[in-house]
Amino acid sequence: MTTSLAPSSADDPLAYRPVALVDLLDRVLATGVVISGDITIAIAEVDLVRISLRALVASVGALAPPEPPDAVPADVHRAPEMPA
Amino acid sequence: MSSTADVLPATGPARPGCGVWLHGVTRDVDPALLATTRGMDGAAVRAVRAAGLVAVVSAAPLCEYGEEALRRNLEDLAWLERAARTHHAVVAALSRAAAVVPARLATVHHDDTRVAGQLTARRVELTAVLDRLTGHDEWGVKGYVVPGATPRTAEPAGSGGAGAAYLRRRRAQLTARDEGQRIAADAALSVHEALAGHAVAARRHPPQDRRLSGASTAMVLNGAYLVGQGAVAGFRRLVDSLAGRHPELRLELTGPWPPYSFAEERPAGPALAVREPAC
Numbered sequence: 001m002t003t004s005l006a007p008s009s010a011d012d013p014l015a016y017r018p019v020a021l022v023d024l025l026d027r028v029l030a031t032g033v034v035i036s037g038d039i040t041i042a043i044a045e046v047d048l049v050r051i052s053l054r055a056l057v058a059s060v061g062a063l064a065p066p067e068p069p070d071a072v073p074a075d076v077h078r079a080p081e082m083p084a
Numbered sequence: 085m086s087s088t089a090d091v092l093p094a095t096g097p098a099r100p101g102c103g104v105w106l107h108g109v110t111r112d113v114d115p116a117l118l119a120t121t122r123g124m125d126g127a128a129v130r131a132v133r134a135a136g137l138v139a140v141v142s143a144a145p146l147c148e149y150g151e152e153a154l155r156r157n158l159e160d161l162a163w164l165e166r167a168a169r170t171h172h173a174v175v176a177a178l179s180r181a182a183a184v185v186p187a188r189l190a191t192v193h194h195d196d197t198r199v200a201g202q203l204t205a206r207r208v209e210l211t212a213v214l215d216r217l218t219g220h221d222e223w224g225v226k227g228y229v230v231p232g233a234t235p236r237t238a239e240p241a242g243s244g245g246a247g248a249a250y251l252r253r254r255r256a257q258l259t260a261r262d263e264g265q266r267i268a269a270d271a272a273l274s275v276h277e278a279l280a281g282h283a284v285a286a287r288r289h290p291p292q293d294r295r296l297s298g299a300s301t302a303m304v305l306n307g308a309y310l311v312g313q314g315a316v317a318g319f320r321r322l323v324d325s326l327a328g329r330h331p332e333l334r335l336e337l338t339g340p341w342p343p344y345s346f347a348e349e350r351p352a353g354p355a356l357a358v359r360e361p362a363c
Contacts, residue, residue: 021168024172025296026289026292026306027186028168028171028344029189
């Protein structure tokens with residue numbers, strides 16, 4: 001288990017149960033209606049998920065043990081990398 | 085001032101030095117809900133009304149949410165978590181009250197007039213999405229490989245020295261792993277198709293990186309399903325039944341979620357790429 005990505009009790013206490021950050025980021029970064037904001041147009045044109053995953057993996061890497069050697073290729077889809 | 089932005093009198097327009105962070109679009113919103121829901125700056129969220137729609141927004145100080153600051157902050161895990169959870173809390177509160185089209189994280193406009201302009205320009209599309217989402221929630225189903233639940237290939241016999249035997253064993257292990265992954269991927273596909281059959285819309289997100297999820301085995305399904313509120317009990321039963329039918333997968337149900345994964349009309353046409361002209 002990682003530490004900072006575990007469900008947080010600070011989340012909404014009512015009908016929506018506490019959610020894991022990683023599940024939330026799947027949704028708020030990669031989906032949701034794209035109504036281009038003036039300020040974030042430049043950011044919206046690159047892949048937000050990749051930007052943030054790069055940061056997350058860097059942050060989590062300091063907390064969690066390294067990826068097991070048996071990691072499956074499926075993980076490659078979300079490998080951190082610089083956007084073009 | 086433009087007349088398109090009809091801001092609730094109790095709150096007022098964006099402050100100088102602040103952008104306008106869009107949380108989501110809905111048909112109408114209870115002022116009491118706005119007053120008790122905190123936005124990005126910790127103050128109550130506001131409504132920007134235009135074209136019969138309501139954009140729920142909050143003030144986003146440009147020192148933190150301007151373009152350069154966002155680039156930096158999106159790479160800061162603590163900042164990103166706080167922003168994502170704050171945004172989600174607003175979207176979830178709206179979603180409990182009525183259908184909402186959630187905005188993607190970090191959608192920041194210069195002012196209310198620009199937000200209102202988007203509502204007007206995209207009224208038809210937003211209204212259609214709201215119609216489709218009304219009475220539905222998003223549910224997530226994740227599937228993880230169960231180690232040892234897939235057949236193993238027998239240890240091959242053969243001639244040669246210890247080195248050759250090692251290589252044969254290693255090849256057999258890799259073959260078994262490939263076979264296990266193929267079986268898990270097939271199971272993920274059948275589970276997804278069965279769940280999609282019980283949902284009004286379905287999509288698969290990329291599997292989560294185990295460094296982020298902390299999962300002990302590989303994820304082979306990261307599905308999102310838009311389910312009618314009257315059909316949830318049946319959906320839950322289906323998940324249970326699929327878990328029983330597929331011991332090679334461990335299924336995990338999350339939700340209900342606001343319909344983040346179904347906020348866009350499909351297929352994504354050029355209309356979705358409409359951008360505001362530059363200043």
